[in-house]
Every structure is written in structure tokens, then in C-alpha cells.
Amino acid sequence: MLSTMQDGQLSLGRLLRHGTTVHSESEVITWTGSEARRETYGELGKHAAKLANALRSLGITGDQRVGTFMWNNAEHMAAYLAIPAMGAVLHTLNIRLFPEQLVFVANHAEDQVVIVDGTLVPLLAKQLPELKTVRHVIVANGDASTLPAPDGVQVHSYDELLAGQPDTFDWPEVDERSAAAMCYTSGTTGDPKGVAYSHRSIWLHSMQVTMTDSMRLAQHDKALAIVPMFHAMAWGMPYAALMVGASLLMPDRFLQPAPIAQMLDAEKPTFAGAVPTIWQGLLSHLDANPQDISHLREVVVGGSAAPPSLMHAFEDRYNVPILHAWGMTETSPLGSVARPPVSATGEKAWDYRYTQGRFPASVSARLIGDNGEELPWDNESVGELEVQGPWIAASYYGGKAGDEPDPEKFHDGWLRTGDVGKISPDGYLTLTDRAKDVIKSGGEWISSVDLENQVMAHPAVAEAAVVGIPDEKWDERPLVAVVLKEGQSVTAEELREFLSDKVAKWQLPENWTFVDEVPKTSVGKFDKKRLRAFHSEGKLDVSQL
Template identity: 75%
Template sequence: MLSTMQDGNLSIANLLRHGSRVHAASEVVTWTGTGSRRSTYAEVGREAARLANALRGLGITGDQRVGTFMWNNNEHLVAYMAIPAMGAVLHTLNIRLFPEQLTYIVNHAEDKVILVDGTLVPLLAKQVPTFETVEHIVVVNGDPATLEVPDGITVHAYADLLAGQPDTFDWPDVDERSAAAMCYTSGTTGNPKGVAYSHRSIWLHSMQVCSTESMGLRQSDRALVIVPQFHAMSWGLPYAAMMVGASMIMPDRFLQPEPLAKIIAAEKPTMAGAVPTIWQGLLAQLNAAPQDLAPLREAVVGGSACPPALMDAFDKLGVTIIHAWGMTETSPLGSVSRAPGGLDEETAHGYRVLQGRFPAGVRARLVGDDGEELPWDNEAVGELEVAGPWVAASYYNADPQDNAEKFHDGWLRTGDVGAITPDGFLRLTDRAKDVIKSGGEWISSVDLENEVMAHPAVAEAAVIGVPDEKWDERPLVAVVLKEGQTASADELRGFLADKVAKWQLPEHWTFITEVPKTSVGKFDKKRLRAQYADGGLDVSHVG
């Protein structure tokens, strides 16, 4: 092989060495509710060493799984670095999963140690007796005496466990293709599925996050990391920030609109990342209590489609929303929508509302119902499939049938339906399971939701297909009105009249107080369908 290059190891240990030394002064700020506590990357490096030494003492000697049941804070970042750097596997536990799903993923991953925030102890405690492999639980920023555990499990205080430990560690030279971290899907159908990220995939993904065509994270940034660290590895922001030296602002448990507004005012972030529901809540807060958001320049929005009306509202506040698409199986970065240069404002906006352009590390194709690949012409619609060095090739220890249904020929079947422009921008129209087939024609629930949410009285709207004797399916729109606002089904249908084809206009409407959400903040249409089937929705019929 003709090459003169060294074969450097893309390990989390080397990422930690770099960040804690080269960017030693960069900050990690954790919000406390009334103010902030601060640490530097140099201190993160030393605390990571102490945690690694402590975990060695608890029997973590290889690739055992260490779970975290934690908010976004300094200690969680330390765990992000220490656990994979020492050769173990970080397993971020979703605090919003149903209890039986939490039990399932802890036992399926065979977690040996779990770190839990003190405020989350009551939530974890209920499930501890169902854990089959856990031997130690470490309570962070809380009293371990509040946690009762069965025989065979030992409870520790984080501060006591780390006290007296050396602040250096002999980080092992692990295989960059070995597992560094695990994250489970949110389990909207069946049990959650495990994705094991390698050291190499995290490195390459972090480099892309820092790319100017992607999130564009840079050393001068102060990143408000709202997206949970248990949600697809916080979109890779912690590792990318360590790579370039961007400071991080962690909101801990203070994720409601009012405290988020206070964090922005106090800590002056320059960029942020969160799902659309967070930004919708923050927008309502800002409408009620206006404040200057500067120097916040960009907010990356993913997890579900961002309504164009939300983008427009933040444009007026001086914050550009950057639309992104991805999933747990893609680490999660799949595409980011930055408009090509040199375009007029209207044309650029047309790109911004798309799900984004694929980076060099993600190959994409559209596949039709017949299995044939479709052209990139922004017209042909099919299921999106992707492949690349930070895209999963299988689920961890999964049923062969689950892997066969999701992965084939080296491609991940995303379950998302859409089109791709000739210049590589993704335009999603729906999830495969959410597309409404009416009279042999397809109706995009996402398109309808975006149009309804453009009405000034509407806070949220979710669209599902419901059975229809004549047309097989018709759309049902579930609407959440803004506080103090009114609108009728007739008014909203009239609002749509010149925005969608006449045959797509919904006849079925229901007004609810909140759209049910999944554990990661997406609209839970499965629960909406169940509520409709059970007669739990008060449905109006118009038109």
C-alpha cells in the first residue's frame, strides 16, 4: 500500500487530551436555577481522570456499559469523556422512557454501573429492583441515602467516590472501531433498539458538526446545549465542542421557557440546539416578555420538521433557525439546511425550510415501492436510505428480523419519505407510517401541519389519517390554540383553502390542550390515533 501517513488513533481519549489541554480555558456552565456554576475544560479533564480511576475501582475494566440517568450538566460531560476514554461504553439512559422500556434497555445493554442525578433518584428508584446486571449506582449532586436498593447493588455518592482519586489516568489505546457509546431509539414501535457508536464514528461526526456547511461550531461559540445528552448523544455537540474549544452552557433540569429565557439573558449564548417544541415554547415566552436575544445568532432545530412560521418568527428576533435532519441511527447528523450562497432572500428561504443538504460523509438514495432507485429531481418521492461512516449498520444484539427490516445492502432504511433536489437537498414529506393515502393519492401530514401552524392563533397542530369509507383515509387535524386565542374549525379550514389542493382540505378537526409527545419531544401520533380509536377526541366535521 502506497502511503507515507501515520495511522493516528481516533479515540475519545485523544479527543479529551486535546480539548482539556489546547482549549483548557473554555468553559462548561451549568445553570442552577438562580445562577451558574462554572468549570473549565482543563478541570473537566482532571475530573474525568478521577471518575475513570473510581470506575476502575468498581470493576469497570473493559467494555462494560456504564449508564447515565442525568440532565445536561458538567458531571454528565465528564462522564461523556471519562467512560469511553477509559475503554468502557457510555450508555445514555432516556429519562422520559416508559418505566418498562427503561428496564428493558438497562437489562439489554447489561449496564453494570449507573450514574444518576440527585433530582432524578425518585424516578430511577422505582425501576432499580427490575435491573438484572447493575452492581453500583452513583448519585451525583444528591444524597445517596434517599435511594433504597435491593441486595447486590451498592450506592455511592459521586463526590465521595471521586475524593482522593488521582487527577491523572493512563488512558488505554483502544481500537477506534470499538464501541464508545450507546443510545437507544425512543421505541415508538416495539422495544427500543440499541445503536453502538464507535470512537471513529464519533470523531468523524464531530468534525462534520464543526464544518461550516453543517452546524458550524467554532472556538468562539458559546453553545446552549438544550437537546438532552440522552437524545442521540446531544446531536454530537459535547464532543464537537471539546474538539474545537467552544464553551458549553448546560441548562440542567431547567428546560421550561421562562428559565431558558433567563439563561439566554445571563450567559449570552451564540448558538443553540433543540427540537421545535422547545423553540415554540420559548417564542411564546418572548411574546409575553420580550427580551434581546443577542448575541444568539443561530438555533439548530431537528428531531422533527420545523414549521416555516417558527423560522419566520425567529428571523424577526434576529435568530436564524437552521433546519437539520437526522436520527439515532445516524449519530444523528444526516443533513443540515444552509442555503447556497449568492441567492436572493426568497430563494434562500425556499432552501432553509428543506431538511438540508447531505454532507460528504452521508450517502443517500430514494427507493420507490418497487425497490428501484429514484432520481434526484425534487419530484420523485420515495423512502430515504442512507449510508456512511457514522451511520449504523445494525442494531446491538437485536432480533435478526428487526435488523433485516431496517438494514439491507449496506443501507439504512430511514422510514422517512421525501424527495431530493438535484443539488442534494432533502425535502421530507412524511414518515412512511404517517403518510395519508386518500383515494389512491398521498397527503403529507407534515405539509398540512406546517400550513395550519402558520395561522396566528395556532400553537401546535398534528395531523393523522383516520378511516374513511369512501376515500380509505382522510386527514384529522388536532389543534392546540395559543393562550387567549380563538379559532373555529371552519376558520382554519378556510385559512387552508388557498394553500393546499382542494381535495386535501381536512374535514375532521379536534381541539386539544396539548399534542402528546414522545420521550424526545416529537409529536406522538401513535397516541393520537389510539385516542381517536378509543373515542377520546371530540371531533368536529366541516366542509
């Protein structure tokens, strides 16, 4: 092999040493409800060392899984660093999973230790006796005595456990291809599936987030990480921030519009990331309680597409640009970001911003048609998106049975995303739907996402979700579930008329229902499976026009 270059491991231990020394004055800031508690990255390095020593004392000596059942805060950030850097595997447990799913993922991953925030103890306590491999629970930011210990499980106070530990740790040399962290999918179509990220994949993904045309995090930034640290590794923001020295603002459990607005006012972050439902709620709050948020140079939205009306509202009324991003647990998660090309200005730039974005160099993409053929990037041909790259999963974690690729999700070394869309010649992805959510009516396809965006453009509508329901004549027709803004009113007839010049006549929905809230998944996406179930069970009051 012709090369004159050194070969160093891209490990999270290396990233920890770098970020907590070179960027020792940057901060992780945890919101407490009315003010912030602050910890510099230098202090965070010592904090992580104490945690690593404590975990060693509990028998974590190899690649055992250590679960976190936590909000976004400094203690969770210390776990993000200490657990993988010491050679163990961080497993971020989704606090919003259904109880049976939480039990499944903890047992499937074989978690041996769980770190839990005090306010979440009541949630964990109900399932703890069913967690077969957990031997230790560490209670942070709360009273450990409030958690009853099942037989064979020891409960520890986080502060007391760390109090006597050294603030240095001999971080081992870890193989960059070994597992560093695990996330499980939200399990909307069956048991959640485990994805084990390697040190190398996290490192390369962090470089994408910071150094390419993606989030563009830099040392001068203060990033508000609203996206949960249990949701696809908070989109890579914690590690990316450490890499470049950006400070992190952690909201802990204060995720409602009013406290988020208070955080924005007090800390003036320059960057933020969260799912669209968070920004919809914040927009309503700001419209009722105006404040200057122009310190936000950019907001990244992922998890599901942001309605164009939401993007325009933030830019026009608050001078804050919203940037679309696409990804999934299996892609670490960022797969594309909708930053327009330099040549695009005005309305042309908006056309690009409505897409899910352009793929970076390390992500290869292709579209596969109904007959298995690869489709061209012509911004017209629609097929299922498949992706490949160094931070994209090649299989799911199979536990003791191994990691055999699931043919429903992996195809000749490519990840089948389940997303349907088109790609432009210059590499911009536009998703029209999830494969399971596309509505087939009279042999023609209707995009539920397009209909949702058009309905949510109405000034009286807060949220709208569209699903296909059975129809004797057309096979399927769209059903629109609408949540109205507080104090607003509009009829189904008026909404249908509002759509009449925006979509083809045959796509106009006849079926409408008004609901207090659209059901959502554990990560804040519209739960269309539950919405379809509500309809089939007769739980929705449907008007047919």
C-alpha cells in the same frame, strides 16, 4: 498499499487529551436555576480522570456498559469523556422512557453501573430492582441515602466516591472501531433498538459538526445544549465543542421557557440546539416578555421539522436565524443541514431553508420507490430515504444474540430511514412525511407535515398534529389536532377556510379536534401513534365539517 502517512487511532481518549489541554480555558457551564456554576475544560479533564479512577475501583475494566440517568450538566459531560476514554461504553439512558422501556434497555445493554442525578433518584428507584445487571449506582448532585439499595446493588455518593481519587489517569490506547457509546431509539413502534457508536464514528461526526458546512461551531462560540444528552448524543455537540474549544452551556433540569430566557439573558450564548417544541414555547414567552436574544448567531432545530411560521417569527422579530437539520439515532445523528448555497438569496434562500438540508460528503443518500427502484434526484420523485456512511449504523445491537441487521431497517448495506421525501439535483432533502404517517386518501398521498405547517401558520395556533383516520369512501382522511395559543380562539371552520388557498381542495381536512396538548414522544416529537389510538378509543372530541 502505497501510502506514506502515519496511522493513529481516532479515539475519544485522544480527543479528551486535546480538548482539556489545548482548550483548557473554555468552560462547561451548568445552570442552577438562578446562576451558573463553571468548570474549565482543564478542570473537566481532572474531573474525568477522577471519575475514571472511581469506575475502575468499582470493577469497570473493559467494555462494560456504564449508564447515565442524568440532565445536561458538568457531571454528565465528565461521564461523556471518562467512560469511553477509559475503554468502557457510555450508555445514555433516556429519562423520559416509559418504565418498562427503561428496564428493557438497561437489561438489554447489560449496564453494570448507573450514574444518576439526585433529582431523578425517585424515577430510577422504582425500576432499580428490575435492572438485573446493575451492581453500583452513583448519585450525583444529591443525597445518596435517599436511594434504597436492592439486594446486590451498592449506592455511592458521587462526591465522596471521587474525593479520594487521583486527578490523572493513564488513558489507554483504544481501537477506534470499538464501541464508545450507546443510544437506544425511542421505541415508538416496538422495543427500543440499540445503536453502538464507535470512537471513529463519533470523531468523524464531530468533524462534520464543526468543520463542514454544518453547525460551524468554533472556539469563540458558547453553545447552549438544550437537546438532551440522552437524545442521540446531544446531536454531537459535546464532543464537537471539545474538539474546537467552544464553551458549553448546560441547562440541567431547567428546560421551561422562563428559565431558558433567563439563561439567554445571563450567559449570552451564541449558538443553541433543541427540538421545535422548545422554541415554540420560548417564542410565546418572548412575545409576552420581550428581551434581546440577537446574541444567538444561529439556532439549529432537529427531531422534527420546524414550521416555517416559527422560523420567520424568530428571524423577523428577534433577528435569530433557525437552521433546519435532519438526522436520527441511527445517523449519530446529523445527516443533513439546511444551509442555503451562496448563490441563493431572498425567497430562494428561504426555499432551501425549508428543506431538511444538504448531505455532507460522508453521507450517501438514495430514494427507493414503491417497487424497489432507485429514484432520480429531480426534486419531484418521492420515495423512502436510505443513507450510508461512516457514522451511520449498519445494524442494531443485538445483545447476546449478536448484531444481525434487521431487514426492515437495513437494505444491502443501507439504512432504511422510514422517512419519505424527495432530493433536489444539488442534494437538498425535503421530507414529506414518515412512511407510517403518510395519509393515503382516494389513492392519492397527503403529507401530514405539510398540513401541520400550514395550520401552525395561523396566528391563533400553537401546535397542530395531523394523522390519518379510516374513511369508508376515501380509505383515509386527515384529522387535525389543534392546540391554541393562550388567550386565543378560532373555530374549525375558520381554520379550514384559512387553508383553502394553501392546499388542494381535496386535501382540506373535514375532521378537527382541539386538545390541551399534543401527545409527545420521549424526545419531544409528536406521538402520532398515541394520537391515532386516542381517536380509535373515542377519547377525542372530533368535529366533522
